[in-house]
Amino acid sequence: MKIDDLLNQSGEWLKGTGLDSDIVISSRVRLARNLSRFPFLTVATPSIRVEIEEFIKDRLKDKKIDKDISYFSVDKLNQIDRHLLMERHLISRELADDGKNAKGIAFSQDETISIMVNEEDHLRMQVLRSGLQFESAWKEIDRIDSILEGSLNYAFSSQFGYLTCCPTNVGTGMRISIMVHLPALVFVKQMDKVLQSLSRINYSVRGLFGEGTPGIGDYYQISNQITLGKSEGDIVQEMKNVIPQIIQFERTWRYKLLEDDRKRVEDRVWRAYGILRNARSISTEETMDLLSAVRLGLNLKILNTITVDVINELFIFTQPSHLQRIKGRPLEPAERDAIRADFLREKLK
Amino acid sequence: MKIDDLLNQSGEWLKGTGLDSDIVISSRVRLARNLSRFPFLTVATPSIRVEIEEFIKDRLKDKKIDKDISYFSVDKLNQIDRHLLMERHLISRELADDGKNAKGIAFSQDETISIMVNEEDHLRMQVLRSGLQFESAWKEIDRIDSILEGSLNYAFSSQFGYLTCCPTNVGTGMRISIMVHLPALVFVKQMDKVLQSLSRINYSVRGLFGEGTPGIGDYYQISNQITLGKSEGDIVQEMKNVIPQIIQFERTWRYKLLEDDRKRVEDRVWRAYGILRNARSISTEETMDLLSAVRLGLNLKILNTITVDVINELFIFTQPSHLQRIKGRPLEPAERDAIRADFLREKLK
Numbered sequence: 001m002k003i004d005d006l007l008n009q010s011g012e013w014l015k016g017t018g019l020d021s022d023i024v025i026s027s028r029v030r031l032a033r034n035l036s037r038f039p040f041l042t043v044a045t046p047s048i049r050v051e052i053e054e055f056i057k058d059r060l061k062d063k064k065i066d067k068d069i070s071y072f073s074v075d076k077l078n079q080i081d082r083h084l085l086m087e088r089h090l091i092s093r094e095l096a097d098d099g100k101n102a103k104g105i106a107f108s109q110d111e112t113i114s115i116m117v118n119e120e121d122h123l124r125m126q127v128l129r130s131g132l133q134f135e136s137a138w139k140e141i142d143r144i145d146s147i148l149e150g151s152l153n154y155a156f157s158s159q160f161g162y163l164t165c166c167p168t169n170v171g172t173g174m175r176i177s178i179m180v181h182l183p184a185l186v187f188v189k190q191m192d193k194v195l196q197s198l199s200r201i202n203y204s205v206r207g208l209f210g211e212g213t214p215g216i217g218d219y220y221q222i223s224n225q226i227t228l229g230k231s232e233g234d235i236v237q238e239m240k241n242v243i244p245q246i247i248q249f250e251r252t253w254r255y256k257l258l259e260d261d262r263k264r265v266e267d268r269v270w271r272a273y274g275i276l277r278n279a280r281s282i283s284t285e286e287t288m289d290l291l292s293a294v295r296l297g298l299n300l301k302i303l304n305t306i307t308v309d310v311i312n313e314l315f316i317f318t319q320p321s322h323l324q325r326i327k328g329r330p331l332e333p334a335e336r337d338a339i340r341a342d343f344l345r346e347k348l349k
Numbered sequence: 350m351k352i353d354d355l356l357n358q359s360g361e362w363l364k365g366t367g368l369d370s371d372i373v374i375s376s377r378v379r380l381a382r383n384l385s386r387f388p389f390l391t392v393a394t395p396s397i398r399v400e401i402e403e404f405i406k407d408r409l410k411d412k413k414i415d416k417d418i419s420y421f422s423v424d425k426l427n428q429i430d431r432h433l434l435m436e437r438h439l440i441s442r443e444l445a446d447d448g449k450n451a452k453g454i455a456f457s458q459d460e461t462i463s464i465m466v467n468e469e470d471h472l473r474m475q476v477l478r479s480g481l482q483f484e485s486a487w488k489e490i491d492r493i494d495s496i497l498e499g500s501l502n503y504a505f506s507s508q509f510g511y512l513t514c515c516p517t518n519v520g521t522g523m524r525i526s527i528m529v530h531l532p533a534l535v536f537v538k539q540m541d542k543v544l545q546s547l548s549r550i551n552y553s554v555r556g557l558f559g560e561g562t563p564g565i566g567d568y569y570q571i572s573n574q575i576t577l578g579k580s581e582g583d584i585v586q587e588m589k590n591v592i593p594q595i596i597q598f599e600r601t602w603r604y605k606l607l608e609d610d611r612k613r614v615e616d617r618v619w620r621a622y623g624i625l626r627n628a629r630s631i632s633t634e635e636t637m638d639l640l641s642a643v644r645l646g647l648n649l650k651i652l653n654t655i656t657v658d659v660i661n662e663l664f665i666f667t668q669p670s671h672l673q674r675i676k677g678r679p680l681e682p683a684e685r686d687a688i689r690a691d692f693l694r695e696k697l698k
Contacts, residue, residue: 263687267629278623280616338612 001070001109003081006088007325010316011111011128013089016308018131022299023247025179025219025312027134028089029141030126032164032173033148034155040165041118049102049118056117059151060106065144068109074099080330083321089128090114113144121165121173123148132243134176138236160228171228176239179208180246183218183296184253187265194246202226203242208288208315217288217315218296222246258300269297273305277348281337287318287344306348314347350419350458352430355437356674359665360460360477362438365657367480371648372596374528374568374661376483377438378490379475381513381522382497383504389514390467398451398467405466408500409455414493417458423448429679432670438477439463462493470514470522472497481592483525487585490523509577520577525588528557529595532567532645533602536614543595551575552591557637566637566664567645571595607649618646622654626697630686636667636693655697663696 013026034040038052053073060071074082074095086096090107095116104117115125125144127137155163161171169175185191195205208219222243224235257265272293275282282290295311297303316322318340324331327339362375383389387401402422410420423431423444435445439456444465453466465473474493476486504512511522518524534540544554557568571592573584606614621642625631631639644660646652665671667689673680676688 263630263683267631267690270627270629271624274623274625274627275620276623278619280619281612282616334612341616 001068003072003077003084003325005109006084006111007322009111010309010313011088011090013111013128013130014309014312014316015130016312018129018133020247021131021308023180023182023250024132024243025181026089026128026130027132027137028126028128028177028179028221029134029137030124030175030177031141031145032121032162032169032175033123033125033145033152034163034165035122036153036155038122041120041122042165046101052122053102053104053117056123056152057104059148060104060115060117062147062151064147065106065115066108066113069106069113070109071104071106074103074105075101080321080324083319084325087316087319087321091116092119092124095119112140115144121169123152132178132247134178134239135236138174138176138232142232167228168225169227171230172232172235174227174232174235175223176235177206177221177223178239178243179219179221180243180250181217181219181292181295182246182250183292184257185250186218187257187268188253190249190253194249198222198242198246201238201242216285217292219288219292254296254300265296265300266302268293269300269302273297273303273348276344279341279344281334282341282344283337284318284320284340287340288315291315291318310347314344317347318343350417352421352426352433352674354458355433355460356671358460359658359662360437360439362460362477362479363658363661363665364479365661367478367482369596370480370657372529372531372599373481373592374530375438375477375479376481376486377475377477377526377528377570378483378486379473379524379526380490380494381470381511381518381524382472382474382494382501383470383512383514384472385502385504387471390469390471391514395450401471402451402453402466405472405501406453408497409453409464409466411496411500413496414455414464415457415462418455418462419458420453420455423452423454424450429670429673432668433674436665436668436670440465441468441473444468461489464493470518472501481527481596483527483588484585487523487525487581491581516577517574518576520579521581521584523576523581523584524572525584526555526570526572527588527592528568528570529592529599530566530568530641530644531595531599532641533606534599535567536606536617537602539598539602543598547571547591547595550587550591565634566641568637568641603645603649614645614649615651618642618649618651622646622652622697625693628690628693630683631690631693632686633667633669633689636689637664640664640667659696663693666696667692 038048057071061069077099082096082099085091085105086093090111091105095103102118107114112129113127115123117123125141127141129137157163162173164170164173185194198205202225204223204225206221207216272290276290291311291314295308298308320336323336323339331339387397406420410418426448431445431448434440435442439460440454444452451467456463461477463475474490476490478486506512510520513519513522534543547554551574553572553574555570557565573587621639625639640660640663644657647657669685672685672688680688
């Protein structure tokens with residue numbers, strides 16, 4: 001598989017299928033692992049980093065992980081390609097911003113599996129699925145973890161569990177992140193309440209592209225923070241208690257909004273649709289906000305002229321690096337805004 | 350003719366024809382006249398006002414003025430109908446707001462001629478034409494004035510000319526008002542300059558519905574202020590010098606905008622079009638602003654899916670009283686905004 005191929009498909013997690021997909025975009029489970037024979041990356045010399053990458057690389061191409069898995073040395077990807085992978089949620093912002101120091105990325109063709117080498121830990125593997133299905137994602141990552149554990153010797157302490165570079169990941173090394181779309185809660189200004197409740201139980205809430213990105217387009221990633229002292233099963237069980245409450249809260253407000261303020265919601269949805277189909281210049285942020293409104297409109301059956309997979313796809317393909325990759329060259333912001341508008345009109349006409 | 354008939358037509362001045370109709374909506378010439386046998390309205394008793402109306406009424410139905418001319422006692426029209434006539438530019442805001450005290454209005458079926466009785470003066474007559482054609486409007490009002498002068502005895506002083514209630518109208522009693530659409534000058538913030546220049550030569554600039562209404566939708570009515578000490582010919586000649594400069598200024602900026610900032614103009618035009626075709630609730634002010642952008646787009650050939658007469662018509666038919674008259678009942682503002690949006694979508698689909 002080539003990076004180019006990503007432009008002709010969108011990942012499984014964008015299909016808009018899976019449980020509760022009117023609110024839950026995707027479920028992600030990731031594991032942080034380190035190899036016992038090498039030092040943590042915080043203290044690894046450049047040559048050791050190279051050694052680590054070499055050591056892991058071939059093992060990641062194991063067809064047992066996935067029949068179509070490709071490995072890329074991040075150093076060999078240019079900045080646009082790296083950011084494309086980030087926009088695709090295949091690598092982290094850290095890996096996208098800095099490609100140096102023997103970093104690597106392996107991912108499956110359907111984009112459900114991705115494994116980063118030499119990010120914060122020697123290995124960061126994730127399974128990403130459409131809708132609310134973190135249990136099947138957990139089973140899948142567990143399967144991959146077992147395959148790799150057979151050929152790599154993980155740093156593990158019988159007292160603490162898996163050892164990781166940052167103490168917050170010690171233990172299971174597992175983080176579950178659920179990406180949810182909460183336009184009604186944003187609209188009725190209930191998000192502060194949600195954020196406070198989640199913070200109280202040590203859940204973190206981030207924006208569409210992880211740490212430090214705000215909740216643009218009314219998208220939020222909800223994750224567990226604590227991995228130490230809990231089993232993987234505990235973490236999953238906790239998520240199973242928490243996420244349905246958020247979903248229910250959003251859903252209740254959606255229908256309440258429709259009942260109390262239907263005209264205002266309809267107006268917002270249709271205006272967004274009208275602007276997306278007519279603008280000649282539009283920023284990423286505005287695009288996300290308007291697509292968010294249209295997505296809400298689709299789910300509330302206010303509008304039925306497009307399908308949710310098209311909206312999800314537009315979210316990703318209108319990101320800066322996707323646009324630059326489609327055009328095949330770097331674009332200035334103003335040019336990008338114009339090309340983004342053209343792209344949206346073409347897809348929504 | 351009945352008031353209802355106005356809902357099935359739009360006045361000649363909305364046709365979007367006439368010279369320079371990309372910038373000039375309409376040319377209006379009005380004359381203020383008083384009858385020598387009656388006191389000015391400032392001192393007229395209610396019974397004298399009734400006498401004045403009775404005296405003038407039959408003379409206004411003169412087929413020589415126009416083959417289809419209708420007379421209405423404003424007292425007998427309800428508030429919505431009075432405002433409908435104002436939105437149609439057939440009567441002034443004063444007459445619309447207060448229908449009492451023996452006021453009258455006569456107008457021709459094509460809405461080019463309208464004559465108010467007992468407004469500020471005994472008689473206020475106007476000819477309103479599409480585009481830049483105040484000379485032909487002047488000839489027409491002169492013709493009507495002569496017909497009426499034959500049957501009514503005007504208050505006239507050989508020293509001052511025609512006598513009017515307000516000193517600013519003494520002399521010719523003539524005011525020429527050109528309604529212009531200046532979106533480019535507004536966009537590039539040149540309107541202050543225009544307003545200052547016009548004020549320096551004693552021209553007044555008002556909004557779409559006359560005195561005290563702001564320049565919503567980028568529409569401005571430019572009028573001469575001084576009628577004393579000038580002949581009608583002087584006033585016409587002055588207008589002939591002034592208006593083409595304004596037109597030229599707007600036109601220059603339109604093309605400069607297109608050259609320097611085409612994408613931004615296109616974006617503005619198409620977004621406006623998109624919102625008008627999709628909103629579910631929209632205020633009068635926003636409608637005017639967006640129609641203004643679409644009108645500019647039409648004239649700059651950015652957009653060609655509608656014609657300018659449709660835009661002009663929408664300006665008038667989306668006004669509050671038109672909408673209420675179309676629905677046949679008074680409407681609350683929120684309901685009006687929803688019906689306005691429905692009306693726009695229907696007409697622009």
